[in-house]
Amino acid sequence: MTGPGASRCAAHPDVETSLRCGKCGRPICPKCMVQTPVGARCRECARLNKPPTYRVSGPYYLRAGGTALGLAVVTGLVWGIIETFLPHYIFSLIAAMGIGWVIGEVVSLAVNRKRSGWLAAIGGTAVVICYGVSYLVDYFRVGYISFGLYQIVFTLVTLSIGIYFAVNRLR
Numbered sequence: 373m374t375g376p377g378a379s380r381c382a383a384h385p386d387v388e389t390s391l392r393c394g395k396c397g398r399p400i401c402p403k404c405m406v407q408t409p410v411g412a413r414c415r416e417c418a419r420l421n422k423p424p425t426y427r428v429s430g431p432y433y434l435r436a437g438g439t440a441l442g443l444a445v446v447t448g449l450v451w452g453i454i455e456t457f458l459p460h461y462i463f464s465l466i467a468a469m470g471i472g473w474v475i476g477e478v479v480s481l482a483v484n485r486k487r488s489g490w491l492a493a494i495g496g497t498a499v500v501i502c503y504g505v506s507y508l509v510d511y512f513r514v515g516y517i518s519f520g521l522y523q524i525v526f527t528l529v530t531l532s533i534g535i536y537f538a539v540n541r542l543r
Contacts, residue, residue, distance in 0.1 A: 384401050425485065454467070476495045
């Protein structure tokens with residue numbers, strides 16, 4: 373490949389190449405080349421960073437955790453009290469959808485609309501805590517909690533719906 377326009381790769385001096393970085397013009401070999409939407413670039417110029425929406429720092433996780441925990445306790449208390457007066461299974465499914473969406477939306481607003489897998493995990497955990505708090509309200513009202521097969525399956529379905537809605541707002 374010796375000829376006009378051929379030069380040596382900046383990172384691998386033993387490799388001749390006619391490729392150049394589209395930004396800085398540095399000679400690059402196919403091993404060093406990073407294909408970007410605007411053409412071939414060297415590794416330094418390509419630096420593929422995450423978009424700002426997906427860059428979440430520690431303080432954002434703390435803010436999300438605090439918001440999710442507070443919201444989970446409050447909505448769990450409200451959910452448990454409402455189920456005392458309206459103990460229908462359909463209401464629980466609809467409430468799980470709404471609570472999952474609200475937790476996801478409020479946590480998203482608290483962290484400036486940032487998104488990540490860990491934020492989604494925080495939202496899903498908040499739904500589980502919320503459901504647990506609603507069970508505690510029921511326990512203090514009745515004095516016991518019955519766990520039959522139907523109740524366990526219904527609880528898993530309800531939790532799955534709530535977690536689905538919360539996670540989709542944050543991931």
